[in-house]
Every structure is written in structure tokens, then in C-alpha cells.
Amino acid sequence: MHFPEYAKWLAEQVANTTFEKGCVQIGPFATPTVTPDKPPWQMEWTIFFKDGLFLHVVENWYRRGSTLGGGGYRKHFSFHYGPANPARDTDGIPLRSELYPAIIRIDQDDQIGPHLHYEGEDHIPQDRVKNLRISDMEPFQFIRAVNEYRRSGDKFDKILRFTVTK
Amino acid sequence: MPIKRRNIPTIEGVTRQMQAFEFRYSITTDEFLRQDGLDNRVDEDDAIQWQYLREQLSALQDAAIERLYSALPKGHEVRLKNCENSSELLAA
Secondary structure, three states, X not given: OOHHHHHHHHHXXXXXXXXXXXXXXXXXXXXXXXOOXXXXXXXXXXXXXXXXXXXXXXXXXXXXXXXXXXXXEEEEEEEEEEEOOOOEOOOOOEOOOOOXXXXXXXXXXXXXXXXXXXXXXXXXXXXXXXXXXXXXXXXXXXXXXXXXHHHXXXXXXXXXXXXXXX | OOOEOOOOOOHHHXXXXXXXXXXXXXXXHHHHHHOOOOOOOOOHHHHHXXXXXXXXXXXXXXXXXXHHHXXXXXXXXXXXXXXXXXXXXXHO
């Protein structure tokens, strides 16, 4: 994926995304590091709902070697929904805290690989999650799921159609 | 909702942020990276951000070297094109 292609896709997705009234947003940001068209880049978007919950999506895209066609690949992501800690970082994003656990967070990182934080359980690995390929999860799929959760009250495993095994 | 951009980071700014992580966890960035970011002492989110800062720094350094080499006579360009990143370039 090259940045102009990503930026076009992001703009289209953002234009088609709506939130309930009264939300406060930080972003969406999509910032390449060096030049407008080259990786690495980071995408970050935070939405605060009026009831004290917030949604935060972040993706880190890394450089792919020129022998592999250049461009970027998504190495890390974190999609979080839950109560907002009043303590914020310098960008105004709520700090993570055990006092404000996620209702759901879907992560991919090097430490644990693709995993979920769900229903009070942390670091549920992919092999315990059925019918959801975590590494393929897209931010707007997550955002739509959050909107559906808030609208319907259905649980995330029903909305995203996954099951967690013991 | 337009897509926004943060300020393009600088080598100095990224380095300062990495030094803040080094101070917080009392390990160097090299030590952290040698473990592929798997140090259990490092918070999950900090590990991701720390690795991303290193990727940013590498890209910024590569761009700086490209700018430097582009100012040299043409014969030097071949070597630049054969290198994937700054470490290979410096070794060449």
C-alpha cells in the first residue's frame, strides 16, 4: 500500500462515517514521517461520546523494502472502546489505566501478536478467537461495530460474529 | 471531516522521545530492539510507540542521507540505489 492510495481510502471511509450528536473528535490524523507520499505513517482518530466513553483507533504503517515494491505495510494497530480516563496525554488522548478497562480492544503488536481485550479478560490470543481474523480487522469495521453496539446494545461478539473459546 | 496532519517529525524530536522511553525503562533503545520489543517490563502501548519511533528515525535518517548523496556527482548514485536503508548505505 502506498500513502496516496491509503489517504484516498481513508478520506472516503471518513466521509462515509457518522457519529451520534454531541461527539468530540481528535483527528483523524494521517501523517507520513518524511515526505507526503512515503512510509512510515501513522493514522490516529479519537472520538469522545457524551456518556464518558471513547473510541480510539491507531495504525502504524512501516516501510516495505524496495525489492518488495516499496510502499507500506500495517505492522501495529490498536482499536479501543471503553470509558475515558480523565488523565490525558499531551494530545488529549485518555491514558490507559486499569481503572478504566476497555469494553473491547483489538490489538496487533509484536509482544503478543493479534489479540483481544474483551469482557474483562486481557490478551486473548487469536487461537482462542473463532470467526474473526484479528490481523485483517480494519478501523472502520471496528468503528461501525461501536456505533452498532451503542445503537442496539448487542454485545460485540454478536455484532462482529466471533466467539471466544476457553 | 478532513484528514489532518501532525507536524512532520524531526530527527531531534524523535530522538528526544526515544530518550524519554530509555529514561523511563532504564534500558537503551538498542537493548530494547535487540529483544524485538518483547521486553516484559515495557508497557504494551509504549513498546509499540517506541518501535514506531525507531522506524521513524530510520526513515528520517535515510531521507537525510538521500539528500546528502543527491548533492554528489552522478557516479555515487548507483551505490545509493543498491541500498535498502541507511545501515546498508553506511556499510557500503
